[in-house]
Amino acid sequence: MTHKTRSRTTARLAYATLLTLSGLAVAAPELSGAGARLPSPILATWFMQFARDPIVADTYNPSGTRVNYLPTDSDAGIQAMLDGEVDFAATDKAPTDAELQQMERGAVILPVAAAEVAIAYNLPGADQLRLPRNVYPKILSGAIDSWNDPAIAAANPTLIMPEAPIIVVVRSDAGSTNATLSAHLSAIDGEFRDSIGAANSPKWPEGERFVRADGNDGVAVRLAQTPGSIGYMEFGYAQLAEWAQIALLQNKAGEFVAPGRESGMAALAAATPPAGTLPGGAPDLRLRLRDPNGPSAYPIISPSWLLFHARGYADAERSAILELMNYCLSNAAQSQAPGLGYVRLPETLLESTRLAAGSIE
Numbered sequence: 001m002t003h004k005t006r007s008r009t010t011a012r013l014a015y016a017t018l019l020t021l022s023g024l025a026v027a028a029p030e031l032s033g034a035g036a037r038l039p040s041p042i043l044a045t046w047f048m049q050f051a052r053d054p055i056v057a058d059t060y061n062p063s064g065t066r067v068n069y070l071p072t073d074s075d076a077g078i079q080a081m082l083d084g085e086v087d088f089a090a091t092d093k094a095p096t097d098a099e100l101q102q103m104e105r106g107a108v109i110l111p112v113a114a115a116e117v118a119i120a121y122n123l124p125g126a127d128q129l130r131l132p133r134n135v136y137p138k139i140l141s142g143a144i145d146s147w148n149d150p151a152i153a154a155a156n157p158t159l160i161m162p163e164a165p166i167i168v169v170v171r172s173d174a175g176s177t178n179a180t181l182s183a184h185l186s187a188i189d190g191e192f193r194d195s196i197g198a199a200n201s202p203k204w205p206e207g208e209r210f211v212r213a214d215g216n217d218g219v220a221v222r223l224a225q226t227p228g229s230i231g232y233m234e235f236g237y238a239q240l241a242e243w244a245q246i247a248l249l250q251n252k253a254g255e256f257v258a259p260g261r262e263s264g265m266a267a268l269a270a271a272t273p274p275a276g277t278l279p280g281g282a283p284d285l286r287l288r289l290r291d292p293n294g295p296s297a298y299p300i301i302s303p304s305w306l307l308f309h310a311r312g313y314a315d316a317e318r319s320a321i322l323e324l325m326n327y328c329l330s331n332a333a334q335s336q337a338p339g340l341g342y343v344r345l346p347e348t349l350l351e352s353t354r355l356a357a358g359s360i361e
């Protein structure tokens with residue numbers, strides 16, 4: 001710890017002691033939030049560091065704020081904001097115009113990180129599987145049902161594709177992973193959109209070739225047990241599980257890319273926020289990434305946002321929110337994203353987000 005850091009820490013402790021001795025002790029501010037499960041590991045890490053790590057707290061949290069976050073789901077978090085039950089919400093889907101209009105105190109939407117959805121498979125001897133964008137939606141809808149289909153074989157001339165049925169493992173639980181995947185597939189394939197659709201609980205086909213499993217771990221178990229299977233999981237989970245077979249997907253620019261830090265950041269960098277402002281006057285940072293541009297962009301990715309009121313916070317609450325966002329958008333926090341399985345924000349987006357955070361009143 002540097003002399004400057006020790007001095008700040010000593011000053012804060014002395015000040016707190018003085019208030020206590022003088023009978024003026026003031027409780028540290030608390031912020032409450034609820035919402036999406038997908039970003040909860042990285043949010044929990046940041047919130048704990050913000051409140052409890054001495055170096056982080058000393059630099060970014062002079063007020064000693066504590067943050068309480070309940071991972072429910074995006075819809076529940078937004079509703080809790082509308083009902084006045086929490087100070088902020090986390091969401092993996094951009095709030096609709098109708099939802100924003102219900103926020104009487106206006107809205108500020110701040111992207112903080114992003115998560116990719118990986119297409120994982122179990123096909124012995126077929127590493128580095130390349131799946132064209134006119135193929136993988138049809139595999140996941142059941143329209144392509146055999147591994148030696150000519151469209152798969154043509155994209156993988158160095159691999160010997162077996163004459164075997166494709167078993168598709170899908171998530172049985174509703175949530176943002178389903179929503180992110182199905183929104184992308186619906187955006188690039190009209191038949192998928194019409195037959196299955198974009199939803200937290202897509203209408204997956206029935207039958208023996210479709211197997212349902214609960215959560216990332218359930219999908220991983222069924223894939224491991226079933227040679228010739230394909231499914232999907234959050235890329236962060238695939239990294240932690242050291243899942244070896246992850247498909248390279250053809251993006252909008254025609255390139256085959258794998259999920260990862262660089263391809264995820266390329267997708268975020270290529271996103272253009274909507275024109276105009278949100279209710280309350282803040283810039284609209286509802287990035288739409290159903291089919292991102294850019295030659296290096298990974299195609300299946302979802303930002304996570306923190307949603308705040310635009311105005312009406314008490315002075316102590318506003319100061320605590322700005323301190324928290326100063327940390328979440330700092331290099332100290334963002335640099336942890338890849339190790340936790342997320343995509344950090346590119347610098348241009350960070351700058352826009354910092355400016356938007358400053359508009360909270």
